[in-house]
Amino acid sequence: MNTRTFTLQLAAQMLTRHGKAAIWKLHVAAADRDRAGDPHAAATLVQAAEIVEGLWLDETPLIDA
Numbered sequence: 001m002n003t004r005t006f007t008l009q010l011a012a013q014m015l016t017r018h019g020k021a022a023i024w025k026l027h028v029a030a031a032d033r034d035r036a037g038d039p040h041a042a043a044t045l046v047q048a049a050e051i052v053e054g055l056w057l058d059e060t061p062l063i064d065a
Helices: 003-018 021-035 039-056
Strands: none
Touching: 003 021, 003 039, 021 039
């Protein structure tokens, strides 16, 4: 399994479990990590939030093009 596939599966699971609230929770977690001085983790969490939002909006393809 490649990283993109894993990330999309994880995002889909988060969306299934938490609904659109997952997007907000990831952004809050990103802000917490940034305040804690971990900008790389914050950036990763923002990317995850964007993927979940894309799935929620049905804009992110579930397979590689």
